[in-house]
Amino acid sequence: MAAMAKTLTAAEIETLAIFYSQQTAVADPVAMAGNNAAQLDQGRRLYIGSCGACHGAKAEGNPTLNAPSLQMLDKDYLQLQLQHFRGAVRGSSKSDKPGRQMALMSRALSDADIAAVASYIGAGLP
Numbered sequence: 001m002a003a004m005a006k007t008l009t010a011a012e013i014e015t016l017a018i019f020y021s022q023q024t025a026v027a028d029p030v031a032m033a034g035n036n037a038a039q040l041d042q043g044r045r046l047y048i049g050s051c052g053a054c055h056g057a058k059a060e061g062n063p064t065l066n067a068p069s070l071q072m073l074d075k076d077y078l079q080l081q082l083q084h085f086r087g088a089v090r091g092s093s094k095s096d097k098p099g100r101q102m103a104l105m106s107r108a109l110s111d112a113d114i115a116a117v118a119s120y121i122g123a124g125l126p
Contacts, residue, residue, distance in 0.1 A: 023071075023072065024071070039115070039116045039119055039120075040116070040119060040120050040123065040125065042112075042113070042116040042117075042120075043116035043117045043118070043119050043120025043121070043125075044120050044125065046109070046113055046116060046117040046120070047059075047117055047120055047121065047126055050105060050108070050109075050117075051070075051105075051117065051121075052126070054067035054101075055067045055068070055069070055070050055126075056069075056126075057126065058071070058126050059071045059121055059126035065098070066097070066098040067098065070121050070126070071124070071126075072124070073121065073122065074122055075118045075119050075121065075122025075123070076118075076122075077122075078117075078118035078121055078122055079114055079115060079118035082106050082109065082114045082117070082118060083106075083114060085099070085102045085103045085105075085106040086103070086106040086107055086109065086114070088103060090102070090103065091103030091104075091106075
């Protein structure tokens with residue numbers, strides 16, 4: 001991605017940023033079909049109890065807290081990133097305060113919890 005971004009002008013980057021900031025997530029029926037209702041409900045409860053305070057009620061993100069938007073992210077990507085935070089692949093640098101916070105939060109999640117919250121967010125449900 002970095003190599004691709006280097007080819008863009010400042011005006012092009014601003015145009016892309018504006019475009020993507022105006023997108024809204026919608027529930028993805030294909031993504032939802034791969035999940036069972038109990039897993040999605042578990043993911044909803046985990047999101048509300050652990051994620052929503054920083055990432056927003058609708059996963060829209062919170063720049064003040066350095067919490068990015070999670071909307072439109074794929075459940076497999078989300079699951080992998082949560083595993084990386086839990087396993088100290090991410091969030092271990094002393095200069096990465098938001099990453100360290102995510103690492104701390106993710107250590108409280110089981111594999112099933114990670115799969116559930118990733119499925120919930122990935123289905124566009126928050």
